[in-house]
Amino acid sequence: MENEKVMNRWLVVVGAILIQLCLGAIYAWSVFTPSLKADPFNFSATQTQAIFSVGLAAFAFVMILAGRWQQQIGPKPVAMLGGLVLGLGYILAKFVGTSFIGLLVTIGLIGGAGIGLAYVVPIAVGVKWFPDKKGLITGLAVAGFGFGALIWVKLAGSWGHLIESMGVSNVFLLYGFIFLVVVFLGSLVMKNPPEGYKPAGWTPPAPSSGAAGSVDLSPSQMLKTGQFFKLWVMFIFGSMAGLMVIGTIKLFGIDALQKNGMSVAEASAIAGTAMAVFYSLANGIGRIAWGAISDRIGRKVALTVMMAIQGVVMLIFFGMGGTPGLLFLGAALIGFNFGGNFALFPAATADSFGSKYIGANYGWVFCAYGFGGIFGPMLGGIVRDQTGNFAYAFVPAGIACLIAAVLGLTLRTPKK
Numbered sequence: 001m002e003n004e005k006v007m008n009r010w011l012v013v014v015g016a017i018l019i020q021l022c023l024g025a026i027y028a029w030s031v032f033t034p035s036l037k038a039d040p041f042n043f044s045a046t047q048t049q050a051i052f053s054v055g056l057a058a059f060a061f062v063m064i065l066a067g068r069w070q071q072q073i074g075p076k077p078v079a080m081l082g083g084l085v086l087g088l089g090y091i092l093a094k095f096v097g098t099s100f101i102g103l104l105v106t107i108g109l110i111g112g113a114g115i116g117l118a119y120v121v122p123i124a125v126g127v128k129w130f131p132d133k134k135g136l137i138t139g140l141a142v143a144g145f146g147f148g149a150l151i152w153v154k155l156a157g158s159w160g161h162l163i164e165s166m167g168v169s170n171v172f173l174l175y176g177f178i179f180l181v182v183v184f185l186g187s188l189v190m191k192n193p194p195e196g197y198k199p200a201g202w203t204p205p206a207p208s209s210g211a212a213g214s215v216d217l218s219p220s221q222m223l224k225t226g227q228f229f230k231l232w233v234m235f236i237f238g239s240m241a242g243l244m245v246i247g248t249i250k251l252f253g254i255d256a257l258q259k260n261g262m263s264v265a266e267a268s269a270i271a272g273t274a275m276a277v278f279y280s281l282a283n284g285i286g287r288i289a290w291g292a293i294s295d296r297i298g299r300k301v302a303l304t305v306m307m308a309i310q311g312v313v314m315l316i317f318f319g320m321g322g323t324p325g326l327l328f329l330g331a332a333l334i335g336f337n338f339g340g341n342f343a344l345f346p347a348a349t350a351d352s353f354g355s356k357y358i359g360a361n362y363g364w365v366f367c368a369y370g371f372g373g374i375f376g377p378m379l380g381g382i383v384r385d386q387t388g389n390f391a392y393a394f395v396p397a398g399i400a401c402l403i404a405a406v407l408g409l410t411l412r413t414p415k416k
Contacts, residue, residue, distance in 0.1 A: 006197065009129040011189045013137070016122030017144035018186030019079060022086065022179040023115045024148025026055050027283070030250045030275050031153040034268065035168050041098045045251060049381030051100075051108045052247045056373025058112030059119065060366055066117045067124070067363030068219075075121040075190040075359075082118025083183025086111055090176030094169045107172070118183060119145075120366070121190050123346050124359035129193050132202045134350050135299070139291025139343035146284030146339050149246075153276035158269075216354030222361050227352050230407050232368045235345050237400035238307055239372030240379075241314050242283075242338025244397055247377035249275045249331060252390045256321030270324050278328045279335035286339030291347065299348040304408030306344065307401050310337040314398030318391035341369075348411075 033048040035041070070078040089111030096102025122141045130137035152175065156162045162171045198204070222228050245252075253271025258264065294302035313333045320326035349362045376397065383393040 006194060007189070007191065009193070009199070012122070012125055012129050012191075013140050015186040015189035016126055016141040019083070019118055019122055019183050019190075020142055020144030021148040021151065022083065022183050022186075023119055024145040025086075025090075025152045025175060025179065026052070026059065026112070026115060027146070027149035027246055027280070028152035028156065029055075030247060031156045031163070031272070032168055032171075033247075033250060034254075035163055036103075041100075041168075043100060044381075045248075045384045046378070046381040047100050049247050049377040051104050052243075053374050053377045054104055054108030055112035055115070056243060056377070057370040058109050059116040060368075060370025060373060062113045062116030063120050063366050064360075064363040067120045067359040067361070070121055070124060070359050071357065075125050075192060076187055079118045079121040079187035079190045080184055082114050082116070082121070083180055083187060084114070085117060086114025086183065087176045087178075087180030089114055090172045090179060093176070094173035097169070114179075118187075120359050120363055121187075123362060125190050125192060127346065127350050127355050127358050128197070130199070131204065131355060132199050133295065134347045135291040135293075135295035135302075135343060136288070137291070138346045139288040142342040142346075143284045143287045143339075145342065146280060146282075146287055146335070149283065150276055150280035153272070153280065157272055157276065216356035217361070218357055219360045219364055222353045222357075223364065225352075227411065228365065230411055231345060231348060231352075231365055234303065234307065234404040234407050235341060235365060235368035236372045236375075237397075237404040238310065238338070238341045239369045240376035241310055241397040241401050242334060242341070242376070243373050244376035244380040244393060245317070245331070245334050245338075246275070246279070248380035248384065248390060248393075249279060251384060252321055252380075253327055255384075255388075255390070256327070257324070260322040270327065274327050274331040279331040282332040282335035283339040286336035287343045289336070290340030291343030294344055294347060299344055299351055300408060300411045302340070303344050303348065303411070304405050306337050306340045307405035307408055310334065311398045311401030311405060313337070314394050314401055317398075318389075318394045321390075 029052045036043045036048050037045065066078055089106050092110065093103055093106040096106055123138055126137045126141040127134055154160065156171050250271045253274055254264065254267040257267035257270055290302060290306060313330060317330045317334065320330040345365055346362050349365050350358050353361050380390065380393045384390060
């Protein structure tokens with residue numbers, strides 16, 4: 001193959017980051033929750049988390065369709081459609097006023113569906129262009145998702161003061177138009193490499209006898225393996241913990257800091273920084289770092305260590321929230337490990353089941369994130385409303401992560 005005639009594969013990384021920066025807006029949801037709990041919305045904590053959970057579930061389950069669809073018609077049109085649907089969801093949110101159902105449908109259902117359509121494309125395309133760096137490239141491809149939360153939180157809050165100056169509904173409108181344009185631009189380079197493409201100077205490693213990764217398993221074949229089930233359960237537990245913290249960290253931080261004598265304004269500023277800076281930055285960095293680490297130590301070891309650390313931090317996090325420094329540390333650790341999920345699980349899927357059907361296969365693995373998105377934020381919101389104590393949510397999530405670490409020790413390459 002004359003690789004010099006092929007598109008520069010690093011353009012795919014640039015396009016992926018542009019797309020994911022916009023898709024990461026869903027992780028900026030906590031910046032809107034205080035305003036939604038106040039006049040004129042007057043939503044409960046459970047209602048704010050319901051919108052977030054519906055968005056996460058739509059994101060995950062639509063991704064199954066998107067994975068199959070991009071296999072059939074190509075990645076570019078699917079990514080473009082995702083940007084269109086995401087943008088329209090936020091634009092329409094401007095016109096539903098203070099309606100909880102309206103925001104549930106526009107931001108949650110429509111916006112989440114748009115994210116699901118676009119999200120799988122950069123991952124599937126990136127793995128095909130970078131078979132020599134699957135962990136690193138999946139980390140880079142989704143790093144923008146984590147960093148995007150920082151941008152949209154800060155623009156709406158302390159950097160741009162958009163919520164203060166424009167109001168929540170107008171911020172939704174502005175963001176919607178930005179998402180339309182930026183995702184479209186990133187989609188232009190979402191093209192699969194030519195059949196049989198290999199990076200210059202790279203020789204595929206010899207597959208072990210009978211390893212499923214040496215062939216390409218279709219989704220129907222993959223779903224019959226124990227490896228899929230283990231990855232799926234681990235992803236549920238890992239995403240549940242991280243998404244619970246994303247959805248509740250600002251409310252949790254305000255509660256905990258106020259109990260230690262801080263004013264509402266001081267507590268809100270510190271909790272917002274914990275989410276917008278420490279969690280979001282660590283989330284993005286963790287995607288790149290865990291991906292690169294796993295290329296060196298292997299996906300099994302990386303997944304096991306990451307889940308074990310996350311479990312321990314979640315168990316003690318409820319005791320850290322009342323001290324600013326510890327709140328920042330806990331947020332950073334949880335964000336770092338949570339981000340690692342999105343580099344390790346697609347790479348592990350490609351390792352185990354091949355790259356040919358990675359878009360469709362990872363769509364099935366990723367639906368675990370939808371269940372985590374339902375259980376995590378909703379558990380946090382319900383516990384807060386019913387008990388006033390987030391500890392009863394964080395501790396079960398920590399135990400689940402430790403169970404995931406044990407499952408990680410049992411991972412094996414499935415046999416054909």
